[in-house]
Amino acid sequence: MRNFRITASFAWFGLMLAGAAADAAAAAEPVSVVLAKPDATGGVEVRANSFRATLERKLRLVKQLLSLSPAVLRIPQSNNAQAKRKLAEAQARYAKAETEFNASRGEAAMLLLDESLRQIAAASSLVPDPVQQLAQKRSRNTQLREAIRTFQMQQKGLSSRMSPKKLQASTVVADVDRIDGMVDKADALILGGNQDEANVVLNSAYQSVVATLNKILAAETIVYGLKFDLPAEEFRHELARNRSYEELIPIAIAQLNTVRETAVVAEHYAQQSRDLRVIAQKQASGQDYIAAVKTIEGATSHLQRSLRIAGVVVPHSSEVPP
Incomplete structure (x- = not known):
C-alpha cells in the first residue's frame, strides 16, 4: 500500500476574489488520499472521491483568479515585466494542470495548481492596488512627520539644557532651519500631488533630525x-x-x-x-x-x-x- 498525504493551504486567495471565497475555504482543508486495493467498506473509494472533489474546486478557484481577480487583471495593464512573466507562468501551469486532471493524474495536477497559485501571488504583489498603495504612502508620511516632530522636541529640550561652550548653537540652529525647510518642501510636493517625492524628502529630513540629535549627544x-x-x-x-x-x-x-x-x-x-x-x-x-x-x-x-x-x-x- 502507498500512502499520499496532500495538504492544500490557499484559503487566503479568497481575499483576491470574493466569488471564490467559499471554494478557497473548502480547498484549504487538509485532505488525506490513500491509494490501495478496494476493501469491503469502500473507504478508499470515498477518500479518492474526496480528493477529486477538492482538486475540482481548486481548478475552479485558480481559473476564477486568473480570469476575474482584480489583482490579476491589473497585471496586463501595468508596466511591470516581471509580474507579466509570473502571470504567464501561472497560466501555463494551470493549463497543464487541466491536462493532467483530464488524464486522471491528480497528484501532478495538484502540484501544478499549487505552483500556479504561488505565481499568481508573486505577480499580484508586484502590482499593488493603487488605492491601497496611496493609503500606505499617506500612512508613511504621517509616521515620518510624527517621528520628526518627536525628535525635534527632544533636540530642543537637550539643547536648552546644555552649556553653550559644549555645542555650537549656530550649527544646531542651521540644522533645525534646514529640516524645517525640508518639511515645507514636502508639504508643497503633497499639494502638487507628488506623494512619493514628498516621502523621500521627509525621510531625508528624518535622517537629518537623527543626525542633529546625535551631534548634540556627542557634545554632551x-x-x-x-x-x-x-x-x-x-x-x-x-x-x-x-x-x-x-x-x-x-x-x-x-x-x-x-x-x-x-x-x-x-x-x-x-x-x-x-x-x-x-x-x-x-x-x-x-x-x-x-x-x-x-x-x-x-x-x-x-x-x-x-x-x-x-x-x-x-x-x-x-x-x-x-
Whole structure:
C-alpha cells in the first residue's frame, strides 16, 4: 500500500476574489488520499472521491483568479515585466494542470495548481492596488512627520539644557532651519500631488533630525572641560544629564523600529541606570557629592549603552577628547 498525504493551504486567495471565497475555504482543508486495493467498506473509494472533489474546486478557484481577480487583471495593464512573466507562468501551469486532471493524474495536477497559485501571488504583489498603495504612502508620511516632530522636541529640550561652550548653537540652529525647510518642501510636493517625492524628502529630513540629535549627544559627552565651584552643582548637572539621556530611550525604541529582543536589552540597561540614580541621590542627600557624582556618571554610561543598542550613535565619553 502507498500512502499520499496532500495538504492544500490557499484559503487566503479568497481575499483576491470574493466569488471564490467559499471554494478557497473548502480547498484549504487538509485532505488525506490513500491509494490501495478496494476493501469491503469502500473507504478508499470515498477518500479518492474526496480528493477529486477538492482538486475540482481548486481548478475552479485558480481559473476564477486568473480570469476575474482584480489583482490579476491589473497585471496586463501595468508596466511591470516581471509580474507579466509570473502571470504567464501561472497560466501555463494551470493549463497543464487541466491536462493532467483530464488524464486522471491528480497528484501532478495538484502540484501544478499549487505552483500556479504561488505565481499568481508573486505577480499580484508586484502590482499593488493603487488605492491601497496611496493609503500606505499617506500612512508613511504621517509616521515620518510624527517621528520628526518627536525628535525635534527632544533636540530642543537637550539643547536648552546644555552649556553653550559644549555645542555650537549656530550649527544646531542651521540644522533645525534646514529640516524645517525640508518639511515645507514636502508639504508643497503633497499639494502638487507628488506623494512619493514628498516621502523621500521627509525621510531625508528624518535622517537629518537623527543626525542633529546625535551631534548634540556627542557634545554632551564632553564633560571634562566643565568646572564647578561646588560638588553639589556638579551633581545637579550630572543628574540633569542622566535624565536627558533617559528621555531619549523610549523615543529611540519607538521611532527607530528597534526589534523586541533588542528593546528588552536596552530597557535592562535603562533599569540599571535608574537603580544607580536612586543610590546617587541617597549619597547626595548625605552630602557625599563626590561619590554621588561618580555613581550618577556610572548610571549615565548605562543609558548611553542602552541608546547604542536601540540604534542611536552615542560616543563613549572616553572617546571624545576634552
